[in-house]
Structure formats: structure tokens, C-alpha cells
Amino acid sequence: MTTLTPDQAAARARRVLAALGPVPAWTEAVLDQAVLHLGRGGKPFGSNDLRLIVPEDDCRSAGLYLRGLAEFENPVVLRVVDEVVSINPKAHGKKANVYRLTAAGRKHLEERIARRVEQRKAAA
Structure with a gap:
């Protein structure tokens, strides 16, 4: 496995995200809160857990969102610790x-949520 420099990783992330399309801001806000909630206790979680608490429309972007947090965010927000069979019937097994949410990731999500709150207050 080749290790990418931070610049190479950022360029790769931009290419991948551009090809897949952005996660809508509302969906990102919903998923940020759900991931922070599920990850606070230090227990592992995944898209199956999100599927149980997040509206279906937002779940459609959860894979892209989670992968972005695990691979492209700096600091790394999520670490892959295992894999399971998806409960999404459309995933066909x-x-x-x-x-697992990292400590730096918890802080990153809390700050991102706080920025959204401040932006809403300023816009009101």
C-alpha cells in the first residue's frame, strides 16, 4: 500500500468527491449529529446503526459521508474497525x-455543529 502525502490525499479526495457529487448540507448536518451521538460512548457503529435513526433520504448519502470522514478529513474523524453485512435490502448482502469515532473527530464534529448554530444565529 502506497502512503500518500497530505497534498496527494487531498487531491484524491477532491477527485473522488467531485465524481460522486457532494453530500447536501442538510444531510451532512443530520449525519454529523447522528455520528456524534453514536460515537460518543466509544462503541463502534456503522451505516446499519445510522439506518435505524436517520431518515431514508439522508441514509442514501451516508456511505459517501462516512467514507469521507474516514479517509479524507483531517484530522481523521473515523477509523474503520470492522465490517458487517449491510441491513439495507438494496445492498444485497x-x-x-x-x-470508531476518534477523539479528534469528536472535537471536529462538535466544532462543525457549533459553527452551523452560529451561522443560523447570524442569519436570523
């Missing part, structure tokens, strides 16, 4: 990663 496909594997889904299981993640």
Missing part, C-alpha cells in the same frame, strides 16, 4: 464498514 454487501459488506458495510464499522467505525
Whole structure:
């Protein structure tokens, strides 16, 4: 496995995300809160857990969102710790990663949520 420099990793992330399309801001806000909630206790979680608490429309982007947090965010927000069979019937038994929220990731998500709150207050 080749280790990418931070610049190479950022360029790769931009290419991948551009090809897949962005996660809508509302969906990102919903998933940020759900990931922070699920990951606070230090227990592993994944898209199966999100599927149980997040509206279906937002779940459609969960894979892209989770992968972005695990691979492209700096600091790394999520670490892959396992994989399970997806409970999504459309996945047809496909594997889904299981993640653990990092301490730096918890802080990153809390700050991102706080920025959204401040932006809403300023816009009001």
C-alpha cells in the first residue's frame, strides 16, 4: 500500500468527491449529529446503526459521508474497525464498514455543529 502525502490525499479526495457529487448540507448536518451521538460512548457503529435513526433520504448519502470522514478529513474523524453485512435490502448482502469515532473527530464534529448554530444565529 502506497502512503500518500497530505497534498496527494487531498487531491484524491477532491477527485473522488467531485465524481460522486457532494453530500447536501442538510444531510451532512443530520449525519454529523447522528455520528456524534453514536460515537460518543466509544462503541463502534456503522451505516446499519445510522439506518435505524436517520431518515431514508439522508441514509442514501451516508456511505459517501462516512467514507469521507474516514479517509479524507483531517484530522481523521473515523477509523474503520470492522465490517458487517449491510441491513439495507438494496445492498444485497454487501459488506458495510464499522467505525470508531476518534477523539479528534469528536472535537471536529462538535466544532462543525457549533459553527452551523452560529451561522443560523447570524442569519436570523
